[in-house]
Amino acid sequence: xxxxxLLAALxxxxxxxxxxxxxxxxxxxxxxxxxxxxxxxKDAQLPVWPIFKQDMTSPVLAGYVFESVDLAPIPGFxxxxxxxxxxxxxxxxFLDVRVLSHHEPVFLEGLGEGPLLRFAEQYKGLSLxxxxxxxSNANRGEQQGSANVYIDGVAKATASVRILHQSLLASALxxxxxxxGFGAGSDPALLARVRRDGFRPMDWDALLQAGLVQRxxxxxxxxxxxxxxxxxxxxxxxxxxFSELYLAYLNVPAVGRNLLSxxxxxxxxxxxxxxxxxxxxxxxxRYSFVGESFVRGAVPDRLTLRxxxxxxxxxxxxxxxxxxxxxxxxxxDAKVFRVIGPAGLDPARPLDFALRVTREKGxxxxxxxxxxxxxxxxxxxxxxxAPQDDTKGSQAVWHARAWExxxxxxxxxxxxxxxxxxxxxxxxxxxxxxxxxGYLVFTLVFIGWFAQGQLxxxxxxxxxxxxxxxxxxxxxxxxxxxxxxxxxVALTLVAWGRGTFCGWLCPFGALQELAAQIxxxxxxxxxxxxxxxxxxxxxxxxxxVLAIVLVLAAVSPAWTDRAVEVEPFKTAxxxxxxxxxxxxxxxxxxxxxxxxxxxxxxxxxxxxxxxLKLLGHARLLKWIPRRAECGTPCQTCRHRCEYQAIKPDGAxxxxxxxxxxxxxxxxxxPERCAPLIARGRQRVIAVQAAAAVRSAA
Numbered sequence: 001x002x003x004x005x006l007l008a009a010l011x012x013x014x015x016x017x018x019x020x021x022x023x024x025x026x027x028x029x030x031x032x033x034x035x036x037x038x039x040x041x042k043d044a045q046l047p048v049w050p051i052f053k054q055d056m057t058s059p060v061l062a063g064y065v066f067e068s069v070d071l072a073p074i075p076g077f078x079x080x081x082x083x084x085x086x087x088x089x090x091x092x093x094f095l096d097v098r099v100l101s102h103h104e105p106v107f108l109e110g111l112g113e114g115p116l117l118r119f120a121e122q123y124k125g126l127s128l129x130x131x132x133x134x135x136s137n138a139n140r141g142e143q144q145g146s147a148n149v150y151i152d153g154v155a156k157a158t159a160s161v162r163i164l165h166q167s168l169l170a171s172a173l174x175x176x177x178x179x180x181g182f183g184a185g186s187d188p189a190l191l192a193r194v195r196r197d198g199f200r201p202m203d204w205d206a207l208l209q210a211g212l213v214q215r216x217x218x219x220x221x222x223x224x225x226x227x228x229x230x231x232x233x234x235x236x237x238x239x240x241x242f243s244e245l246y247l248a249y250l251n252v253p254a255v256g257r258n259l260l261s262x263x264x265x266x267x268x269x270x271x272x273x274x275x276x277x278x279x280x281x282x283x284x285x286r287y288s289f290v291g292e293s294f295v296r297g298a299v300p301d302r303l304t305l306r307x308x309x310x311x312x313x314x315x316x317x318x319x320x321x322x323x324x325x326x327x328x329x330x331x332x333d334a335k336v337f338r339v340i341g342p343a344g345l346d347p348a349r350p351l352d353f354a355l356r357v358t359r360e361k362g363x364x365x366x367x368x369x370x371x372x373x374x375x376x377x378x379x380x381x382x383x384x385x386a387p388q389d390d391t392k393g394s395q396a397v398w399h400a401r402a403w404e405x406x407x408x409x410x411x412x413x414x415x416x417x418x419x420x421x422x423x424x425x426x427x428x429x430x431x432x433x434x435x436x437x438g439y440l441v442f443t444l445v446f447i448g449w450f451a452q453g454q455l456x457x458x459x460x461x462x463x464x465x466x467x468x469x470x471x472x473x474x475x476x477x478x479x480x481x482x483x484x485x486x487x488x489v490a491l492t493l494v495a496w497g498r499g500t501f502c503g504w505l506c507p508f509g510a511l512q513e514l515a516a517q518i519x520x521x522x523x524x525x526x527x528x529x530x531x532x533x534x535x536x537x538x539x540x541x542x543x544x545v546l547a548i549v550l551v552l553a554a555v556s557p558a559w560t561d562r563a564v565e566v567e568p569f570k571t572a573x574x575x576x577x578x579x580x581x582x583x584x585x586x587x588x589x590x591x592x593x594x595x596x597x598x599x600x601x602x603x604x605x606x607x608x609x610x611x612l613k614l615l616g617h618a619r620l621l622k623w624i625p626r627r628a629e630c631g632t633p634c635q636t637c638r639h640r641c642e643y644q645a646i647k648p649d650g651a652x653x654x655x656x657x658x659x660x661x662x663x664x665x666x667x668x669x670p671e672r673c674a675p676l677i678a679r680g681r682q683r684v685i686a687v688q689a690a691a692a693v694r695s696a697a
Contacts, residue, residue, distance in 0.1 A: 069082075276339065504659065511591065543614075
């Protein structure tokens with residue numbers, strides 16, 4: 001079976017696996033929540049358990065407990081979801097958040113689980129009504145007077161903690177919307193907000209003219225035409241008003257502070273939470289939105305609100321503060337309704353109010369006929385603030401790392417230019433050496449240690465495990481540097497093969513090469529050069545390593561976590577050798593092996609390198625120049641190639657080539673290339689012979 005067939009078989013095996021599910025039982029949950037808490041029976045429609053707390057003589061619903069993997073199985077950076085135990089109270093606050101299981105590489109034998117567990121503990125006491133952001137102590141001052149709450153992230157684990165953050169909020173919002181009356185709206189953090197500034201004194205007419213208060217009129221003719229043919233129509237009036245409504249955002253300062261006294265305005269703000277909406281409705285005419293059965297503090301049965309496909313609950317705030325209304329409206333029905341923030345109302349989008357009119361017919365078996373009449377309202381654009389970037393998803397990560405991505409893009413463009421047009425760089429050995437050393441330092445320090453952009457076989461195993469469970473690969477977007485590098489590597493695999501990444505963009509590879517340069521300058525002897533047959537056999541080892549890792553990825557996440565440790569990348573690059581001694585010894589030993597057997601890990605053991613070589617068969621270009629004399633008789637490039645990627649006949653083995661450009665430099669050098677040296681000598685001899693002939697003549 002060829003390498004490509006092996007990979008295909010392994011991927012198909014992975015895709016056949018089933019998704020993960022929650023593991024908790026009611027008995028196990030009761031141990032997590034001992035008395036005075038009581039865990040009820042699991043909900044039949046939603047995978048949650050109600051939890052109760054004793055209040056005097058009767059139990060009271062305190063909230064719900066659930067596992068995040070049952071509701072939002074977002075793959076972690078290993079491809080397996082982080083599973084959280086979440087307890088949410090009846091108002092949307094987190095009673096508890098605990099990590100039940102995870103396979104995040106950086107927290108397994110790396111940083112250890114402690115930082116991850118401490119990160120999860122920070123959510124306790126916070127609420128879904130708040131905009132929870134991952135920040136640092138430097139952000140704490142922004143919490144004053146703001147709905148934003150910042151929790152500390154974990155250095156070197158940005159992607160993993162953001163995935164946990166997203167898993168927690170996505171699962172908790174599902175429960176809140178299904179069981180706590182939060183509606184089915186969008187994440188509050190992604191919605192526009194009502195402006196708090198821009199107040200200026202305005203009377204009623206000015207508010208109407210500015211569109212801050214909007215008037216909608218229904219005539220009797222409109223209503224009767226809607227009931228036509230139902231048997232409940234009445235004699236049509238002559239344009240007479242059936243109902244006239246005025247609608248406004250009362251929590252907009254330009255409205256609320258002009259229609260309420262200062263004490264009334266402060267009272268309103270005290271009655272609503274950050275992110276809530278206070279909507280004013282005033283009705284005149286023969287039909288009001290307040291029916292005979294309306295109860296103060298309740299939801300009106302005649303007035304409804306939607307935004308697109310989203311139904312929104314209007315609940316009477318039961319405000320007694322007098323409104324500054326014109327004389328004609330002082331005895332009209334006026335109510336202030338609240339829409340809670342987590343319901344998902346977006347003040348920048350139109351609000352679709354509807355007035356329901358119901359009539360009855362029939363004496364013995366009464367029949368009710370209803371019609372809804374649209375009452376559109378839209379807050380003026382200058383009264384809203386556009387939503388900020390998605391601080392809970394991957395978009396925010398890309399935005400926050402924009403400058404790093406810009407630096408990377410410039411460096412990748414430069415590398416592509418050099419590889420496509422290497423003539424200037426290879427013109428002199430010193431110029432090539434300076435450029436290559438400088439670029440490898442950039443790769444190690446910026447891409448690796450600073451930006452944490454080390455590509456790894458972990459990305460591949462994570463993708464296999466996610467696909468096996470039928471999950472999205474969107475978790476990869478939480479690591480923008482890796483996504484950008486993978487995109488570039490995919491393009492260069494088609495153009496040049498494996499060597500672009502392995503020779504220039506792998507931080508651990510750069511570490512090995514720089515260590516070798518230092519060793520040479522310190523006087524260490526040259527590397528051991530194996531016989532080509534031994535070298536060829538050893539290079540097959542990496543395919544066995546790759547096969548083992550991929551098989552384990554398809555059948556066992558736990559064993560995959562162990563198998564991927566064959567790569568020293570996490571130890572040397574992600575954690576800067578700050579780790580348990582066996583891992584440090586392995587990574588350090590490979591760096592020392594490199595001083596004797598040049599890039600021994602890359603050439604003989606690296607599973608990622610093996611995978612890239614297999615994919616590199618799609619390469620389109622044979623871009624390294626060759627001459628007829630290459631191999632026969634000239635062997636200069638082959639003997640100088642430390643990767644042993646040139647055959648005795650002079651052909652380049654592109655799958656093992658690391659694109660160091662040494663052979664390109666030799667090929668173009670009249671001082672180093674034997675065929676060019678011979679031709680130069682022939683030209684000198686020819687010139688000398690011609691000169692001798694002319695002298696004799």
